[in-house]
Ligand SMILES: Nc1ncnc2c1ncn2[C@@H]1O[C@H](COP(=O)(O)OP(=O)(O)O)[C@@H](O)[C@H]1O
């Protein structure tokens with residue numbers, strides 16, 4: 001396992017917004033076929049990290065390799081082709097509210113291939129079924145859906161093109177615990193079915209243990225711990241321990257004061 | 259001395275900011291236009307933007323034009339009667355409307371309606387990550403969001419102004435014949451005898467430029483908005499104010515180009 005090229009390899013990733021150093025040398029390997037959860041406090045730069053890997057934010061320094069290829073050095077056409085291999089579930093869904101649900105789900109398909117709208121809708125309804133939504137939902141508008149349904153539609157849109165890599169940004173935030181468990185279940189099912197490599201961001205510990213094989217903690221702009229997701233609750237790392245157990249006292253608070 | 263230097267420094271900063279804005283806006287416009295020339299083309303997005311721009315602005319533009327024509331007839335009749343030149347009134351109305359008031363007033367009204375809506379829609383898409391989502395779905399947001407709107411603005415405003423020209427003249431005609439006692443046939447004859455193609459074409463050219471400017475400012479400020487609902491609100495305001503000022507500035511420049519020789 002150790003010799004294989006990781007699906008995603010980050011080295012020395014740095015990104016600052018103005019004077020604020022959000023990422024300060026992130027090193028991370030995500031082996032192929034692994035579901036990695038990244039935990040970390042609000043505002044610790046988890047979303048920025050994912051957006052860097054997606055190419056939505058240009059990092060100041062560092063390398064991002066996917067399948068061993070340096071993404072930022074790739075020519076534009078190959079970068080675009082690589083994008084088609086990545087699905088993303090955004091933190092707040094980011095559904096296109098000017099398009100009906102089915103067009104949201106089929107959007108990537110219609111953008112990449114010249115698919116007739118009828119066929120695209122049929123395909124979208126098939127994907128909606130995979131996330132437990134009836135075909136009739138396809139005709140609704142995003143604003144007509146509950147939060148849980150919006151997450152499902154966002155998930156459907158992310159998996160529609162059967163991507164090799166999936167990103168989930170706080171998939172259960174804002175949902176009740178039961179709906180959160182349902183969405184986690186769907187995520188695990190989808191990732192298994194597609195055989196994808198997944199990176200999920202969360203600060204919901206129950207969710208982290210349900211989704212993840214491996215886990216890493218982002219703090220102070222760096223990965224301060226990584227290991228099996230099963231070890232999250234007894235990692236032996238004081239930063240992780242404080243975070244996963246939700247303690248008020250500990251090194252993280254001291255870091256905030258300092 | 260210090261106050262003078264401070265003043266100069268502020269002036270310099272202002273000029274610098276203005277240049278930077280003009281540069282960024284120009285680059286944005288070029289990027290948008292370049293996507294109009296390269297496939298794939300988003301026909302549906304264009305049609306939606308066009309209908310939003312043209313069809314839904316019709317009532318506002320039509321009302322503005324009719325009332326402007328009516329007021330123009332009233333004002334010019336009282337003014338011209340001092341020189342016993344009432345017969346010049348039809349000509350004055352049609353020239354003012356086609357050359358100047360049609361495009362400018364329609365442009366300003368549409369800037370308030372469509373420019374604001376574009377900035378709000380694209381701004382909301384920005385702050386809710388929908389623009390990032392487009393990118394992850396293999397769609398260039400400049401091509402999908404901006405280019406179709408620029409083209410819609412370029413084509414839709416001339417159409418609207420054509421309608422405004424007709425309705426503006428009609429407004430003048432109604433006031434002249436109903437309350438000022440003009441003969442209908444003579445009024446119409448005077449209107450069309452003195453109107454040249456250049457009057458109408460210059461007005462429609464202005465309209466095309468104004469339409470492009472409205473869409474450009476709406477897209478630009480929306481695209482660059484930051485920071486939630488407040489950021490979107492600020493983008494909307496900037497889009498309307500910026501487009502209005504640019505419309506008036508371009509109106510002057512284009513009038514120079516067309517009529518001053
Ligand atoms: N586009 C941006 N411009 C400026 N600051 C940003 C931008 N995106 C994120 N930030 C800042 O980076 C920090 C990390 O944000 P984020 O990655 O969204 O946190 P989280 O870990 O909660 O997902 C925040 O302080 C945020 O203000």
Ligand SMILES: [Mg+2]
Nearest residue numbers: 046047091169
């Ligand atoms: Mg986040």
